[in-house]
Amino acid sequence: MYKNILLEKSEGIGYITINRPKVLNALNKETMIELRDVVHEIGTDKDIKVVIVTGSGTKAFAAGADISEMHGMTALEGREWGKFSQKVFSDIENLSQPVIAAVNGYALGGGCELAMSCDIRIASENAKFGQPEVLLGVIPGFAGTQRLPRLVGKGKAKELLFTGEQIDAHEAYRISLVNKVVPHEELLSVAKAMAQKIQSCAPIAVQLCKVAVNEGLDTDLDTGVAYEAEVFGLCFATNDQKEGMSAFVEKRKAQFVGK
DSSP, X not given: OOSSEEEXXXXXXEEEEXXXXXXXXXXXXXXXXXXXXXXXXXXXXXXXXXXXXXXXXSSEEEOOBOHHHHTTOOHHHHHHHHHHHHHHHHHHHTXXXXXXXXXXXXXXXXXXXXXXXXXXXXXXXXXXXXXXXXGGTSOOOSSHHHHHHHHHOHHHHHHHHHHOOEEEHHHHHHTTSSSEXXXXXXXXXXXXXXXXXXXXXXXXXXXXXXXXHHHHTTSOHHHHHHHHHHXXXXXXXXXXXXXXXXXXXXXXXXXXXXX
């Protein structure tokens, strides 16, 4: 169905794989359009509870936007390309399902921005991260200047953005850009295990946690706390809340159904 994206659905997990290994999974227009369509498909699939995003091959998650397409763009074309790609990554960030990036190699430029749009990032030991756009005469255009400081802090983000420096997986973990670093051969199994752990929890509660975090971080603390109280209250209108608390009292495993 898709030329540059592989989509697999198995046991409640949706696997999105960027499939252009010959060009290190570079994100050209065609791939970004397909990624938008895949994200929309998953967003309307009630059987998918968690999403894992990764790259094809052993070298790259996504080595960035496709420079061969970008080098001749006008200012207006560059602006529209950035706005379109920002929207695709925003759609990933705002999926109701949790999204795990399984970073299997280079995550540079647009690839790093793709990883940052996911909720959780697990990196293989050979992963590399960076925003090297200043070395090409531009700045990150897919929300990298906004998500990076929110993840690693303003000072470290500016260092990476101003120098275009690449960092390895362990440094990415140290600065909180990734959640976990694992041996390359264990990457997908670790990501799947985390997805299964998330699946074992109440689906609506997980979705509402995601909403509360995403919405709350864009406000001041008092507004975020007030928003949390409203979302917390919504949980008590679900069957999952009744089942979860009953199971706790009755000392049995809860059977959540997402209602």
